[in-house]
Amino acid sequence: MPQRLAALLLALLLAAPVAAQEAPWPNRPITILGGFPNGSGVDIYARKLAEPLTRALGQPVVVDNRTGAGGNIASDHVAKARPDGYLFLLGTAGTHAINAALYRNLPFDPMRDVTHVALLGDVPNVLLVNPEKRPQYRNCQDVVTAARARPGQLNYASTGNGASTHLAGAQFAAALGIELTHVPYRGQPGAMQALLSGDVDLFFNQSGPSIGPVRQGQLLALGVSMAQPVPALPGVPTLAAACNLPGFESSTWYGLLAPPGLPAPILTRMHAEVAKILAQPEFRAWLVENQGISPPADTSPEAFRRVHAADIARWGEIVRKSGASVD
Numbered sequence: 001m002p003q004r005l006a007a008l009l010l011a012l013l014l015a016a017p018v019a020a021q022e023a024p025w026p027n028r029p030i031t032i033l034g035g036f037p038n039g040s041g042v043d044i045y046a047r048k049l050a051e052p053l054t055r056a057l058g059q060p061v062v063v064d065n066r067t068g069a070g071g072n073i074a075s076d077h078v079a080k081a082r083p084d085g086y087l088f089l090l091g092t093a094g095t096h097a098i099n100a101a102l103y104r105n106l107p108f109d110p111m112r113d114v115t116h117v118a119l120l121g122d123v124p125n126v127l128l129v130n131p132e133k134r135p136q137y138r139n140c141q142d143v144v145t146a147a148r149a150r151p152g153q154l155n156y157a158s159t160g161n162g163a164s165t166h167l168a169g170a171q172f173a174a175a176l177g178i179e180l181t182h183v184p185y186r187g188q189p190g191a192m193q194a195l196l197s198g199d200v201d202l203f204f205n206q207s208g209p210s211i212g213p214v215r216q217g218q219l220l221a222l223g224v225s226m227a228q229p230v231p232a233l234p235g236v237p238t239l240a241a242a243c244n245l246p247g248f249e250s251s252t253w254y255g256l257l258a259p260p261g262l263p264a265p266i267l268t269r270m271h272a273e274v275a276k277i278l279a280q281p282e283f284r285a286w287l288v289e290n291q292g293i294s295p296p297a298d299t300s301p302e303a304f305r306r307v308h309a310a311d312i313a314r315w316g317e318i319v320r321k322s323g324a325s326v327d
Contacts, residue, residue: 022308025085025266026134026135029060032088033078035071035095035160037187039277040208041291042071045254046090048286049120049277056273067187070162070326071095072106079108083259085266088117093252094164097311102162111126111312115262118274118302120254121293125168126210127239133198140222140242147178155181156202157191161326163304165191166251167315168173168204168225170324175245195219204250207232207292225250234290253305253311255295267301275299306315 021106032043032050042226043065050061061117066074069093078089096110108240137143145156158166161184173180186189188209196218204225211232222240224230227249240248255272258267277283278295287293296303 014312025145025269026057026059028063028086030057030086030088032061032063032090034072034090035064035074036091037065037066037067037161037189037323039209040065040159040188041208042092042254043188044208044291045293046214049256050088052277052280052283053273055133055289056276059060070099070102070160072099072103072108072162075099075110076107076122076125078257078259079113081259083115083261083263085258085262085270085271086271087259089114089257090120091255091257092123092164092169093311093315094162096255096257096308097315098167098252098319099162099315100312102167102324111308113260115258115260115267115306116301117256117258117262117267117306118271118299118301119296119307120256120274120278120280121287121295122226122237122301123164123231123291123293124163124207124224125204126207126214126224126230126233126236126252126292127194127222128203128205128210128214128219129171129201129222130195130198130218135200137222138220139200139239141244142174142240143222144178144243147173147176151179154201155183156192156204157200158182158184158204159188159191160184160186164250164252165204165206166200167324168320169202171250171318172204172243173247174322175248176243206252208290211290211292230292232289233311253296253307255308271299271301288311 033044034046036042046063053061072129075095081087100110106288156169195198221236223237223242226237283297
């Protein structure tokens with residue numbers, strides 16, 4: 001009897017890991033990691049997406065932010081994590097395309113060290129000024145005239161070296177042949193506070209965190225970096241039109257990424273649930289009317305990979321021409 005009992009216990013112990021591995025996904029909380037602080041555009045989107053995902057998956061979906069190095073800290077963490085379906089990243093064209101050109105020695109490969117789950121939308125930047133602190137800047141041409149009269153004396157905030165808010169300003173200055181001084185902050189709150197307090201002249205901020213202060217009259221939007229005006233900011237022209245820059249665009253994308261090697265069944269399920277959420281009229285209205293984000297025509301992993309690969313080449317050329325650097 002003792003031998004039979006011991007054999008039975010051994011069999012149960014050996015079977016336990018197999019049973020745990022075969023447990024249906026998900027059976028515990030899921031984390032969406034972001035590389036930028038609370039209140040950033042990435043953080044806002046991740047938290048909004050987490051609510052319906054929690055209901056759809058039957059497990060809590062929580063948002064955690066690991067900031068620093070233009071999003072590289074969070075990106076590197078996910079690139080090296082286990083592909084078990086419990087850690088995802090809300091990545092951006094900044095973290096996975098722009099940074100490929102700005103940083104000489106990334107600790108991860110932005111294309112190879114990910115699983116593309118779903119494309120989440122196109123995000124414009126908005127040229128912002130504080131009308132109380134800088135009343136002389138009522139339109140884009142005012143800014144351009146001042147920059148040409150005082151080279152390098154106008155400055156602009158960004159959410160950090162290498163962020164899309166940095167590169168939008170560098171791209172804008174290069175396109176116009178003007179000199180602007182870049183002042184990096186550690187994330188959205190610091191850069192926004194610098195503009196509100198009058199410490200900086202301009203801020204090429206992402207649309208989501210910009211819309212509220214613009215609607216409240218705290219800030220003035222001089223132009224958006226998309227080919228077409230943004231419905232969430234009625235009356236605000238494109239930078240191409242406002243600054244006489246035909247063809248100027250500086251939008252980025254948001255996308256849901258996972259560690260490389262995510263199992264196909266988990267990838268299929270997660271993409272399907274995200275695609276359903278993005279197709280909901282209420283969620284699409286929030287994106288367009290609340291955040292100024294254009295929903296993607298195709299959310300699929302295949303489409304996401306194509307957009308990502310094209311953007312690595314496109315942003316590499318923009319970085320080279322603009323002279324932007326994190327050094």
